[in-house]
Amino acid sequence: MLSYILRRLLLLVPTLLGVTAVVFFVTAASPGGLGNIKVREGGALNQGMDARKQLERTKRRYRLDLPTYAQYGWWLHQISPVGFEVSSRKAWPEADQAAVRAVLAGLPLAKDALALDDAQKAVLAAAGYTGKPPAEVAGQFAAALARPSQALPLLDLMEVKPLAPEDEIKKLEAIEANYGLGKAQTEFIAYFRGESDGRSRILWDAPTFKAPDLGESLGSGRPVTALVAESLPKSILLNLLSLPLIYLVAIISGVYAARRPGGKWDVASGAFYMALWSVPTLVAGCLLQTFLTSEKYMRVFPTAHLHGVGAEGMAFFPSWGAGGFHRGWLLDMAACLVLPVTCLTYQGFATLSRIMRGSMLEALSSDYIRTARAKGVAEPDLLWRHAFRNSTLPLITMLSGLIPSLIGGAVIVEAIFEIPGMGKLMVDAAKNNDPDVVMASVLVGGLIAMLCDIGRDVAYAIADPRVSYE
């Protein structure tokens, strides 16, 4: 068993690799390509912030100007737990740093300790990127910085072609004339670091262990790990509430439907669930929201969100205090969850209860049930202890398909009820071509789906002693 699980876990890696590669290259080939982020909400561009220059810089920062295969390589390197050192994060030996500092100390900018620090970082970044010795690069910088306005060719070291360098030259000349060499050098270093931000190379030395990193969202600049950590719990909460509910209702009604096939309960529940199943979630969500949350019709539940206004200041439990009844955080959230959970569950009843009914029927017509009945086993015991246990396999199969689809597929419900869960994260990322978030959600979604698969196979073996993987 253990070796089987291990084998399956190892197989996860190439499968995920394939999935991510397909998604990455398809996204890159889609119109708009990777990372053509929205500059501003609402379709309006902003005056005073040069959108084009900004986009070029953002592209360099997130390596979107590299060829697609190279970007995929970077991404793999980023998420891999084993990796190489990256030139922009290289830990330089003390001797190299001292050498750079010695060369730069002679420059007028060295009067300002912060500027000297920035200059040293710029030189080391360039040395790492080009692979030249730091002292040599420092010399190059020192020579070029004698006339900062003429020093723009230094950007060639980082293979950066700035848009409209004339503006920068003009500005540096003005600073040279008005404020002297020191300030102009400081300015140039800031410009250099800004333009070459994100440029780095992988140093192919000995690989080491590192923390896997899901990257950064282009739109908000926040780590993807944090975004997933904020969204996933909300999706899991919705699942934890709706899955047991689906199963409870479907199992009970399925079992009782199987007891008298063709009976009143069987026909009625079947028709009712089928009717529910044929209502699209979008329609149901909008109808529920319109009729059950609006003062115009009936205001029973909160309109949207997971918490009401002022929930963060509430006590946890409901209480009767000075101002009458306070619903408290828990009850407030429960009220908010009723409609979304309803929308997530009602369609699941139909399929599951039918499947339950089918496998129960099969079990009930088998020999051992007849024997048990003849032996005089009580009816509830017969149903639940004997027949039910033998018909759970299809339920397990369904579960492994339901979980992943509920986590990513709750987009509509999340959008209607303003719950920022995984589905919304994925769709927003795809819409904005935010590569790291798209890839992370594929990775998380794929991982959950495949773990569910493994879990299902293991559960088979537990539920049915006939299944064995030895």
Added chain:
Amino acid sequence: MENRFGFKDFFLTGLMISLIVLIVLAMVQFDRQWEQVHAIREEQKSQGETLVELRRQLQALSARPLAAAADPAQPAGASGKAGGILAEAPASGFDPFHALRGIYKQPDFAFGGQYTGGLPVQLKKLTPIVPSDGYQRLVEGMVLEPLLQRNADTLAWEPYIAEKWEVSKDGLTITFELRKGVTFSDGHPLTAEDVAYTFAKIRDPETDCPDYKALFDKIVAVDAKGPYRVVFRFSEPYFKSLEAAGGMGILAKHWYSKFPTAEFNRTPGLLFGSGPMRMASDPAAWKPGNGVTLERNPWYWGPKAPLDNVVLREYQNATAREVDFRNGIIDFFGVPPEKFPEIKAEVEATAKGADPKGLGKRVELRRYTSLDDGYAFIGWNEQWGGKPSPFADKRVRQAMTMLLDRERARREIFNGVGQVATGPFEVASPQCDKTLKPWPFDPPRALALLKEAGWEDRDGNGILEDKSGREFRFRLSYPGANEGVVRQMQFFRDGLRRSGILMDADPLDFPVLLGKINSRDFQAVSLAWGGSVETDPRQIFHSVSIKGGDNNVGYSNPKLDALIDQARVEMDADKRNAMWKECHRILAEDQPYTFLFTREAIVLVNKRFRGVTDPKVGYYNYPYFYLPQTPAGAR
């Protein structure tokens, strides 16, 4: 397999029950602590306010001998009533809070209450400087304060945190004298160090703020000379330098230096300043997805804000936002143009008494133009695939403008919201030449111009051709997400077809469209630019911006270039505005864009609020709304 409830089962059940009871008890205990913490916080707030008041009185005491000597008529002693000394204007000097003091004097004025707003987006970040969506500014404006602010009526700069300022003759240096006694929302004083720190943070290459770096590009150094004097040095004279230096919200050095740059870039909620409101909970612990709650800053250095709390909730689902507005959960609703007639009819029905329980009973319909609303336009690309396009000819562009019935589109598609634009400047801005009229809708004159430019119907099929027989056909790209824009483009397409021009509508996803614009891979494009009180047209219309900037249509006019270059360095506002008006005329004549519409905001505000004044720039000043003492009308 006989099942009996044995000792083991009994033990386990008991254990489970006692565990659950214990957990519940722990939660009850936690609730009690929670209440205690609340009480302590409330007490702390009132102590903060008392301290600020004491500090004020001390300052007034130390200033009195001087004031008394200068003005013997000045009465001594201050009343201890609500607001006390805070409610009174300073004896001398400019008072940045004159508007608020007017509100204080209203007979029904009262402190307290909460405003709840609904945002159409999810706030992704509140940390200032680092990029986020526009609504971050709305929150920021209540928490951070700049050195100067614009007068609400004249739009001239007025002292705020800075008491006075001086711009050197060459425009390269600006010196600010800061007001004494300004504090951040933890009681820490705001000094010149904080101002210098704010700009150092922006200039730090590791801070992730590409757009702010571009805005403050010309600042060479910001030096604190003493605790209350800051000197800004600029690389070149520029007319927006004062705005750049004086309009930036000041960050607290003692608070922000707790966070290393990498953490500053990544943490979403780091919003802390000297404004009338502050975050109600620890800013470092704020997470996106639940909106934001602000509370009155108990340490505020000016007169305190009327409202206790400002809560902003997020509604990306427009239906949910409207339902919650109708339920009275949120107090504010921005009406999209397509819903305007319906809502207007509903509000007016109540006014006439037809529907006494309707929307109009509770809300007030307001429409206003803000100076940063910007304008929508169609840009005519003068280069198609590196070769001059038909739009390279000024006459063709003028004709295109005259073929588009913008007034009718405004009336019938946008329900009369907004105005037909004449140029890139806001109508209320001093840069705008208000005498200019928009080009008329005049197809005969347009066809005559086109004929002059070589486009006429040569083979009688109803479509214009040039000399070589090529049909006049172009593709207009636009964001396809907005229904109004889509309908407008269909309307324009039909209008052009009637005059013999074939327009292919090309609705695109915004990121795709942006990519096409940046690679100049479009024939004509419809978009919108955001605006501000004073804008710099260089980024969009100067010929240097064809290669490096946002002059996407490849428009170039040497006369305009020279004028822009000249106006940007002119520090005298009157001379400069005369030049901008000339630019406006040139752009209206050349029509590099067909300027479509200026925007207009239509909002519904809950009637229970008083002191609501439409903003000239930006957003409403929510903390300065107030709830009257005896609530009139429905609450």
